Amino acid sequence: MNGKRAILLIxxxxxxLAAAALLWYFFFRESEEKAIRRTFSAVxxxxxxxxxxxxxxxxxxxxxxxxxxxxxxxxxGGSRYPSGDFRTDDLLRMFIQGRKFLQTLSVEIHDMxxxxxxxxxxxxxxxxxxxxxxxxxxxxxxxREFFDCRASLAKRGRGDWILTAASLEPVIRRHDx
Amino acid sequence: xxEAAPSGTTSSSRLRECLKNRRVRRLLRLILIxxxxxxxxxxxxxxxxxxxxxxxxxFPQRGLVFCWYPAYWFSAPKRGDAAIFFVGGDRMAVLxxxxxxxxxxxxxxxxxxxxxxxxxSEPYVKYRSPDWTIRPFRVAEGCVYVMGDNRSxxxxxxxxxxxxxxxxxxxxxxxxxxx
Numbered sequence: 637m638n639g640k641r642a643i644l645l646i647x648x649x650x651x652x653l654a655a656a657a658l659l660w661y662f663f664f665r666e667s668e669e670k671a672i673r674r675t676f677s678a679v680x681x682x683x684x685x686x687x688x689x690x691x692x693x694x695x696x697x698x699x700x701x702x703x704x705x706x707x708x709x710x711x712x713g714g715s716r717y718p719s720g721d722f723r724t725d726d727l728l729r730m731f732i733q734g735r736k737f738l739q740t741l742s743v744e745i746h747d748m749x750x751x752x753x754x755x756x757x758x759x760x761x762x763x764x765x766x767x768x769x770x771x772x773x774x775x776x777x778x779x780r781e782f783f784d785c786r787a788s789l790a791k792r793g794r795g796d797w798i799l800t801a802a803s804l805e806p807v808i809r810r811h812d813x
Numbered sequence: 814x815x816e817a818a819p820s821g822t823t824s825s826s827r828l829r830e831c832l833k834n835r836r837v838r839r840l841l842r843l844i845l846i847x848x849x850x851x852x853x854x855x856x857x858x859x860x861x862x863x864x865x866x867x868x869x870x871x872f873p874q875r876g877l878v879f880c881w882y883p884a885y886w887f888s889a890p891k892r893g894d895a896a897i898f899f900v901g902g903d904r905m906a907v908l909x910x911x912x913x914x915x916x917x918x919x920x921x922x923x924x925x926x927x928x929x930x931x932x933x934s935e936p937y938v939k940y941r942s943p944d945w946t947i948r949p950f951r952v953a954e955g956c957v958y959v960m961g962d963n964r965s966x967x968x969x970x971x972x973x974x975x976x977x978x979x980x981x982x983x984x985x986x987x988x989x990x991x992x
Contacts, residue, residue, distance in 0.1 A: 746902025746903070747902050764900070764901050765901075766901035766902075782900040807901075807977075808900070808907070808975065809975045809976070810974040811919070811947055811974055812945075812947045
C-alpha cells in the first residue's frame with residue numbers, strides 16, 4: 637500500500653513539475669524575438685549621446701557594444717558608407733572617435749521584422765533606422781537620415797544574440813552625387 | 814430548472830435599466846466619439862508637423878498638415894502630386910513632389926527636369942537654380958522619384974531621390990502655417 641502511495645505521490649509531483657515547466661515555457665520564457673529586440677534596444681541605448689561623455693562612459697559604451705557584436709562584422713553601406721569585413725574593435729573605435737564630433741546622437745528603430753532560422757541559431761532582421769544628431773560645432777543644424785536596414789544575428793551559448801552583419805540602404809536614394 | 818430564467822431576466826433588465834440611465838448613455842457616447850476620433854485622426858486624416866523649406870512656396874516652412882490616407886486607397890499617384898511618404902516607421906514622414914515612376918528615365922539639366930527625354934512642366938516651382946544637374950538614370954522597379962519644389966536650395970540639401978512606392982502614405986490636406 638505504502639509503495640503504491642509513494643508511486644502515486646511521485647507521479648503527482650512529476651505531473652506538477654511538468655505542468656510548471658510547460659507554464660514557464662509558454663508564459664515566462666523569453667522568446668527568441670524578445671531576445672533579439674533586447675539586443676537592438678541595447679545597441680540604440682549604447683549608441684546614444686546627449687551632451688558630453690566622459691572617457692569612462694565611452695569605454696563603457698565600447699565594451700557594451702563589443703559584447704553585442706561578433707568579433708568580425710560584415711558591413712554593406714552602399715556607395716556612401718563603408719562596406720566590407722571589419723574587426724568589430726576597429727569599427728567601434730572609429731565610431732567612438734566619430735561620435736566625439738557630435739553633441740547629440742540618437743538612433744531609432746521602426747518596423748522591425750524578425751526571421752529566426754529553423755535551427756534557431758541564426759536570424760535575419762529588417763527594419764527602418766532613423767539616425768539623428770547635432771554636430772559639436774560648425775554646421776548649426778540637426779541632421780536626420782533614414783535607412784532601410786538588414787541585419788544578421790547569431791545566437792551565443794547563453795541565449796544572447798549578437799550582430800554578425802548589417803547592410804544600410806538610404807530610404808531615399810540620391811542620384812546627384 | 815426554472816430558477817435560471819428569472820436571474821437571466823433580471824440581469825438583462827438590469828442592463829436595460831443601466832442603458833436607460835442618462836449618465837451611462839452619455840459616457841457610452843463619449844467613448845464612441847473618442848474611439849471614432851482616434852480612428853479618424855490616426856488612420857484616415859492624420860495631423861503632422863511640417864518643418865523645412867524644401868517644398869516652398871506651395872507649402873510653408875513651418876506648419877500643420879493633415880495626411881489624407883484615402884487619397885491613394887482607390888487611385889494611383891499621378892505625376893506632380895505632392896505626397897507624404899513614411900521614412901522612419903509611421904512617425905517620420907517627408908512631403909515631396911512625385912516626378913517620375915518606375916521604368917522612367919529622369920534627368921536634370923540646368924535646373925530643369927526631363928522625364929524620358931521630355932521637359933517636365935512644373936508650375937509649382939517658383940524658385941530655380943541653374944546649377945542643378947542629375948545625369949540620366951532609370952527609376953527602379955517599385956519606386957518613384959521624388960523631389961522638393963524649392964529649387965533655389967542646393968541640391969545636396971534636398972532629401973530627394975528614389976524611394977519605394979510602398980512608403981506612400983497619402984496626400985497633404987488643410988495646411989496651416991505658423992510662419
